[in-house]
Amino acid sequence: MAHHVVDLPLGGNPPGTARSVRLHRFGSAGARPLVYVQGGLHATEIPGMLAADRLVRRLMALDAAGAVTGEVRVVPVANPLGLDQRVFDERIGRFDMAGNGNFNRDHADLLDAVVARVDGRLGADAAQNVATIRAAALEAVATLSPLSQADHLRRTLLSQAVDADIVLDLHCDDIAPLHLYLGTPLWPGAADLAADLGAEAVFVAEISGGHPFDEACSALWWRLAAHFGPEVPILPACLASTVELRGMGDVEADLAARDAAGIIAFLQRRGAIAGTPPPLPELRCQATPLAGVDMVSSPVAGIVLPKVAVGDEVAAGACVAEVLDPSGPAAGGLEAPRPVALCAATAGRVWSLTTRRFVDPGTVVVKIAGAAPLPGKTELLLTP
Ligand SMILES: [Zn+2]
Numbered sequence: 122m123a124h125h126v127v128d129l130p131l132g133g134n135p136p137g138t139a140r141s142v143r144l145h146r147f148g149s150a151g152a153r154p155l156v157y158v159q160g161g162l163h164a165t166e167i168p169g170m171l172a173a174d175r176l177v178r179r180l181m182a183l184d185a186a187g188a189v190t191g192e193v194r195v196v197p198v199a200n201p202l203g204l205d206q207r208v209f210d211e212r213i214g215r216f217d218m219a220g221n222g223n224f225n226r227d228h229a230d231l232l233d234a235v236v237a238r239v240d241g242r243l244g245a246d247a248a249q250n251v252a253t254i255r256a257a258a259l260e261a262v263a264t265l266s267p268l269s270q271a272d273h274l275r276r277t278l279l280s281q282a283v284d285a286d287i288v289l290d291l292h293c294d295d296i297a298p299l300h301l302y303l304g305t306p307l308w309p310g311a312a313d314l315a316a317d318l319g320a321e322a323v324f325v326a327e328i329s330g331g332h333p334f335d336e337a338c339s340a341l342w343w344r345l346a347a348h349f350g351p352e353v354p355i356l357p358a359c360l361a362s363t364v365e366l367r368g369m370g371d372v373e374a375d376l377a378a379r380d381a382a383g384i385i386a387f388l389q390r391r392g393a394i395a396g397t398p399p400p401l402p403e404l405r406c407q408a409t410p411l412a413g414v415d416m417v418s419s420p421v422a423g424i425v426l427p428k429v430a431v432g433d434e435v436a437a438g439a440c441v442a443e444v445l446d447p448s449g450p451a452a453g454g455l456e457a458p459r460p461v462a463l464c465a466a467t468a469g470r471v472w473s474l475t476t477r478r479f480v481d482p483g484t485v486v487v488k489i490a491g492a493a494p495l496p497g498k499t500e501l502l503l504t505p
Pocket residue numbers: 163166225292293
């Protein structure tokens with residue numbers, strides 16, 4: 122039992138500069154369940170960093186009391202690269218300005234490297250298969266050869282998470298209630314996570330496309346199961362979730378304390394922390410398919426005027442926002458341009474609104490949780 126703090130150095134830096142990510146480790150190395158929590162992978166999403174800070178403070182007290190029975194790792198500031206990207210007075214934390222994409226995409230696809238390591242070594246013992254695969258996955262991460270700073274960061278984070286039983290990647294949306302992304306095979310097994318956090322929406326996909334961090338850890342298991350077939354038992358041994366802690370502006374000490382308490386209760390339920398968890402709160406939603414999310418985008422540039430609020434139930438075809446060109450009539454014209462109506466393609470609950478008030482063609486303005494997959498939504502199910 123001890124609280125260890127390690128600053129993991131990041132590679133790929135120009136001479137004269139250095140970066141690191143700070144890892145907090147609680148409990149005993151090698152104890153199970155192994156839990157990994159990170160905040161701020163999208164560096165401008167502050168609620169996750171604040172919740173992780175509150176979690177570290179809670180864990181320090183619990184660990185000092187000998188109550189961390191598993192191993193818990195927390196990286197409160199997962200993206201120092203993004204945190205340091207500023208253009209004039211604006212922080213840019215979602216995309217790597219050096220050209221290496223969205224920080225929560227393109228995490229390593231370990232399938233082939235793990236298959237090569239475990240082929241012929243898996244058997245009928247599911248627990249032994251889990252151990253064999255975890256060791257292989259760690260080896261596979263260690264042999265990645267990143268070039269860019271962003272890929273060094275991706276490898277460093279994955280090296281701390283890929284062998285975990287539970288991975289919580291704390292993010293936030295624009296304007297939204299608390300919601301989760303999960304692999305389909307993890308539901309309803311992870312309903313206690315949704316209940317403890319008070320999630321108001323849960324989106325499931327077997328593969329959501331783009332290789333986000335949570336799926337680098339979790340989808341590996343069901344992809345391996347599909348590869349080796351039913352003779353080789355391979356459990357979905359990593360419960361990984363992208364946890365969206367409401368919206369960008371929801372940065373409040375009380376909310377962060379509540380989120381940390383929800384995570385602690387969940388970890389007590391899962392045996393990583395000793396003690397009796399509070400009674401499981403009632404689940405506030407059922408999971409819906411990520412492929413059923415209607416991302417209503419604007420076809421034109423202009424001022425956006427939402428017609429709905431988060432939480433509203435809308436019918437298919439309903440107007441959910443208008444986009445207005447404020448230029449007024451052209452010379453000689455009598456009428457100002459008519460606003461463009463944005464309509465829902467599906468019935469469902471509005472769960473996200475953009476914070477932007479002037480949008481461009483393609484900007485997602487409203488997101489609606491539909492109950493069934495939408496036609497044509499099969500591959501890239503997440504926004505950029
Ligand atoms: Zn994010």
